[in-house]
Amino acid sequence: MLSEVLLVSAPGKVILHGEHAVVHGKVALAVALNLRTFLRLQPHSNGKVDLSLPNIGIKWAWDVARLQLLDTSFLEQGDATTPTPELVEKLKEVAGLPDDCAVTESLAVLAFLYLYLSICRKQRALPSLDIVVWSELPHGAGLGSSAAYSVCLAAALLTVCEEIPNPLKDGDRVNRWTKEDLELINKWAFQGERVIHGNPSGVDNAVSTWGGALRYQQGKISSLKRPPALQILLTNTKVPRNTRTLVAGVRNRLLKELIDMNQHHLNALGVGHASLDQLCQVTRARGLHSKLTGAGGGGCGITLLKPGLEQPEVEATKQALTSCGFDCWETSIGAPGVSIHSATSLDSRVQQALDGL
Numbered sequence: 469m470l471s472e473v474l475l476v477s478a479p480g481k482v483i484l485h486g487e488h489a490v491v492h493g494k495v496a497l498a499v500a501l502n503l504r505t506f507l508r509l510q511p512h513s514n515g516k517v518d519l520s521l522p523n524i525g526i527k528w529a530w531d532v533a534r535l536q537l538l539d540t541s542f543l544e545q546g547d548a549t550t551p552t553p554e555l556v557e558k559l560k561e562v563a564g565l566p567d568d569c570a571v572t573e574s575l576a577v578l579a580f581l582y583l584y585l586s587i588c589r590k591q592r593a594l595p596s597l598d599i600v601v602w603s604e605l606p607h608g609a610g611l612g613s614s615a616a617y618s619v620c621l622a623a624a625l626l627t628v629c630e631e632i633p634n635p636l637k638d639g640d641r642v643n644r645w646t647k648e649d650l651e652l653i654n655k656w657a658f659q660g661e662r663v664i665h666g667n668p669s670g671v672d673n674a675v676s677t678w679g680g681a682l683r684y685q686q687g688k689i690s691s692l693k694r695p696p697a698l699q700i701l702l703t704n705t706k707v708p709r710n711t712r713t714l715v716a717g718v719r720n721r722l723l724k725e726l727i728d729m730n731q732h733h734l735n736a737l738g739v740g741h742a743s744l745d746q747l748c749q750v751t752r753a754r755g756l757h758s759k760l761t762g763a764g765g766g767g768c769g770i771t772l773l774k775p776g777l778e779q780p781e782v783e784a785t786k787q788a789l790t791s792c793g794f795d796c797w798e799t800s801i802g803a804p805g806v807s808i809h810s811a812t813s814l815d816s817r818v819q820q821a822l823d824g825l
Contacts, residue, residue: 469511469591469595469628469629469630470511470627470628470629470630470634471511472511472634472811473508473509473510473511473811474507474508474509474510474624474627474628474634474808474811475506475507475508475509475808475809475810475811475818476506476507476509476620476623476624476627476806476807476808476809477504477505477506477507477620477806477807477809477818478504478505478615478616478619478620478623478676478677478805478806478807479500479501479502479503479504479505479612479616479675479676479679479803479804479805479806480500480501480503480504480505480605480611480612480613480615480616480676481498481499481500481501481611481612481615481671481672481675481676482498482499482501482611482700482702482761482768482770482801483496483497483498483761484497484498484499484681484761484770484801485497493685493686494685495683495684495685496671496683496684496685497681497682497683497684497692498671498672498675498681498682498684499675499680499681499682499695499801499802500675500676500678500679500680500681500801500802500803500804500805501605501611501612501702501799501800501801501803502799502800502801502802502803503603503604503605503611503702503797503799504603504604504605504616504803505601505602505603505604505605505613505616505617505619505620506601506602506603506620506818507599507600507601507620507621507623507624508599508600509597509598509599509624509625509628510597510598510599511595511596511597511598511628512596512597512598513596514596515531515532515533515596516529516530516531516532516596516598517529517530517532517535517584517594517595517596517597517598517599518597518598518599519577519580519599519601520598520599520600520601521573521576521600521601521602522600522602523602523603523607524572524573524576524607525573526573526576526577528577530564532593532594532595532596535562535585535594536593536594538562540562540585540589542554542555542558543555543582543585543586543589550659550662551582551659551662551663555582556578556663559578559581559582559663560574560578562581562585563577563578563581565577572607572608575614575663575664576614576617576664578663578664579614579617579618579621579660579661579663579664580599580621582659582660582663583618583621583622583625583656583659583660584597584621584625586656586659587622587625587626587629587631587656588625588629590629590631591629595628595629597628599621599624601617601620601621603616603617604797606704606795609704609767609768610761610767610768611702611768612672612675612676614661614664614665614672615657615661615668615672615673615675615676616676617660618656618657618658618660618661618664618673618676619653619654619657619673619676619677619805619806620806621657621660622653622654622656622657622660623645623653623657623806623808625656626649626652626653626656627808631652632645632649632652632653633645633649634808635649635808636808636810640810641809641810642807642808642809642810643807643808644804644805644806644807644808645806645808650677650678650805650806653677653806654673654674654677654678657673657676657677658670658673658674660673661673669684669687670687670689671684671689674689675805676805676806677805677806678691678805679802679803679804679805679806680692680695680802680803680804680805681695681801681802695801695802696802697800697801697802698772698773698800698801698802699772699773699775699798699799699800700770700771700772700773700798700799700800700801701751701756701758701770701771701773701782701785701786701789701796701797701798701799702768702769702770702771702796702797702799703747703758703768703769703770703771703789703794703795703796703797704767704768704794704795704796705743705744705747705767705768705769705794706793706794706795743792743794744760744769746792747769747771747789747792747794748769750785750788750789750792751771751785751789754781754784754785754788755774756771756772756773756774756785757771757772758770758771758772770801771785773798782798786798
């Protein structure tokens with residue numbers, strides 16, 4: 469097992485088009501968002517495995533010796549066992565979570581334990597680790613934050629257990645794994661996502677693993693070669709939405725043959741919201757174009773920043789959106805997928821993230 473500190477990051481995602489059409493067999497285009505989740509893994513010898521998620525207020529620890537003695541035969545050694553409801557219930561017993569633990573926190577802990585126990589079971593003894601995960605991505609906004617979390621965990625645990633090699637070479641500040649290793653990371657991350665979401669499509673973890681842009685249709689995912697790196701404003705309206713309800717509403721409209729209004733007009737499909745209309749109005753007044761991303765009904769929207777747009781105009785647009793009560797980030801799409809960073813030669817962004825802990 470490796471003994472050095474590992475620093476890993478993975479991007480979020482946005483859907484450029486096909487948010488609801490994909491449910492009905494059409495193409496969706498998903499791109500990596502250059503807002504990232506970061507993970508620091510530090511091996512130690514105190515007999516504990518510690519998990520800290522400062523974004524959602526989690527700090528949890530388990531005795532490695534106790535975990536070692538547990539009957540974990542429900543996990544198939546060395547294989548990405550499908551996390552069935554029965555398996556998740558057994559994980560809850562192992563986790564020792566209180567009954568009043570919030571759903572988000574509970575699922576994050578269960579996904580970690582699933583990946584830790586499954587990946588590390590090949591070791592002679594379960595490793596003592598201190599793991600901290602923090603994110604630039606807003607939680608629950610449809611930007612793939614849980615997938616980035618699962619990808620970071622899978623990459624770090626597979627590397628520390630030497631299931632895949634550390635790709636960092638002397639002098640590297642950042643590097644990525646080989647295609648074969650990324651496929652293994654993606655495989656495990658998908659299982660982590662299944663613990664959290666039950667039946668995810670696999671798009672979010674694939675985008676977070678591979679980066680760039682992916683085409684998704686009827687369960688088939690393929691990378692696009694040389695996707696353009698576009699600057700965008702990402703705006704979170706902070707209006708909560710229920711993806712399942714919104715998807716069901718679109719299906720009902722399709723069955724009533726109202727889709728001829730133009731399936732690209734998402735408002736006609738009943739997934740718009742006054743907050744998204746306001747976003748579009750604010751940016752349109754400045755000659756910019758916006759659309760929702762994800763399920764709609766609130767949530768997030770993206771605004772394309774035209775090449776050559778002056779920074780004062782960008783700042784003025786951000787200020788106008790912020791004054792509407794929205795959160796706004798200037799970022800880019802087409803970002804690199806899961807990456808490993810040098811712990812001794814940090815770039816300014818990773819250092820800033822670490823300083824914020």
